[in-house]
Amino acid sequence: MISIRTTGLFVVLMLAGCVVTVNDRVLVGKDHVEKWQSKIVIAHRGASGYLPEHTLAAKAMAYAQDAHFIEQDLVMSSDDQVIVLHDHHLDTVTNVREVFPDRARDDGRYFVVDFTLAELRQLAVTERFDSSMGAKTAVFEQRFPLHKSSFQINTFAEEIELIQGLNQSTGRAVGIYPEIKSPAFHRGEGKDISSAVLRILEAYGYGENQDEVYLQCFDLNELQRIHKELLPAMNLSVPLVQLLGTEPEYRAALSPEGMQVLASFVDGIGPSMQLIVEPGSVAGDLKVSNLVQLAHDHGLVVHPYTFRRDQLPDYVENYDKLLDIFLDDIGVDGVFTDFPDITAEYLESRP
Numbered sequence: 519m520i521s522i523r524t525t526g527l528f529v530v531l532m533l534a535g536c537v538v539t540v541n542d543r544v545l546v547g548k549d550h551v552e553k554w555q556s557k558i559v560i561a562h563r564g565a566s567g568y569l570p571e572h573t574l575a576a577k578a579m580a581y582a583q584d585a586h587f588i589e590q591d592l593v594m595s596s597d598d599q600v601i602v603l604h605d606h607h608l609d610t611v612t613n614v615r616e617v618f619p620d621r622a623r624d625d626g627r628y629f630v631v632d633f634t635l636a637e638l639r640q641l642a643v644t645e646r647f648d649s650s651m652g653a654k655t656a657v658f659e660q661r662f663p664l665h666k667s668s669f670q671i672n673t674f675a676e677e678i679e680l681i682q683g684l685n686q687s688t689g690r691a692v693g694i695y696p697e698i699k700s701p702a703f704h705r706g707e708g709k710d711i712s713s714a715v716l717r718i719l720e721a722y723g724y725g726e727n728q729d730e731v732y733l734q735c736f737d738l739n740e741l742q743r744i745h746k747e748l749l750p751a752m753n754l755s756v757p758l759v760q761l762l763g764t765e766p767e768y769r770a771a772l773s774p775e776g777m778q779v780l781a782s783f784v785d786g787i788g789p790s791m792q793l794i795v796e797p798g799s800v801a802g803d804l805k806v807s808n809l810v811q812l813a814h815d816h817g818l819v820v821h822p823y824t825f826r827r828d829q830l831p832d833y834v835e836n837y838d839k840l841l842d843i844f845l846d847d848i849g850v851d852g853v854f855t856d857f858p859d860i861t862a863e864y865l866e867s868r869p
């Protein structure tokens with residue numbers, strides 16, 4: 519009697535201890551397949567590890583590299599066009615300084631919202647650079663060289679047409695993952711970027727097929743407004759993802775109470791990877807937060823950012839190990855990555 523109970527307890531403890539590190543081993547057959555099949559590769563700004571971010575070339579490459587979703591960061595031009603660009607500034611990925619030297623604001627920066635689409639078309643897009651010390655230096659030295667070949671700014675509609683066109687010509691169903699950038703800034707400029715984005719999603723049929731779109735935003739109020747006001751008014755249904763940063767403003771959202779509030783209007787969260795494996799982690803001693811478990815308990819998917827082969831956290835030696843930790847051990851549902859190819863290969867190679 520005593521020995522049976524002791525053995526049973528030992529087995530329970532052993533299984534409990536195994537769950538975190540080898541949880542795929544306790545799944546068998548169908549469950550194992552479903553665990554891996556449901557995970558998604560989100561091409562962060564396209565295949566931005568290989569080509570200048572947010573160019574149509576980078577998006578086509580991401581598509582060919584088997585991304586499941588392709589990301590668009592969205593800002594607005596002076597003539598109300600929705601543009602695909604990471605910042606509402608032009609300074610760090612274009613030659614705006616050379617083409618329009620007298621169009622900076624008092625802070626020395628060039629704002630997308632001060633230019634028409636026709637003017638934006640005159641700019642050459644390049645790999646991201648830093649010019650704070652004067653000369654331009656690439657943010658990622660090993661990536662595509664600065665000011666080579668020919669890339670330009672494009673609209674959200676043009677990028678959707680690229681992806682939908684490829685969906686038709688390949689027979690695949692790659693989704694879009696647009697991010698509304700700086701809604702408060704745009705409001706200050708007299709522009710309702712969220713309404714403009716939703717009108718485009720509606721025009722291209724994304725309010726109906728929920729499998730092919732996630733709409734994301736960092737602003738803690740905007741997705742709530744979209745859920746409560748804009749989507750019902752347009753009779754649209756679009757899955758929403760709250761982005762979460764490491765800044766203090768996000769702390770409340772990470773609590774159990776905060777997560778419950780989020781779950782009332784979003785379908786998932788997109789946290790910084792540092793909110794899941796916390797700073798101070800070293801190989802063999804990871805400080806893993808309860809965020810993923812908490813989100814899953816509330817039925818939310820978890821898509822952390824940003825997975826880069828050329829910018830690994832200190833606690834891993836290589837990219838596959840990073841994916842092992844997040845996708846396998848911790849069990850996130852997808853990742854934002856600059857390298858869709860090696861991420862898709864990792865998922866496809868799971869036993």
Ligand code: CA
Pocket residue numbers: 589590591697
């Ligand atoms: Ca983004």
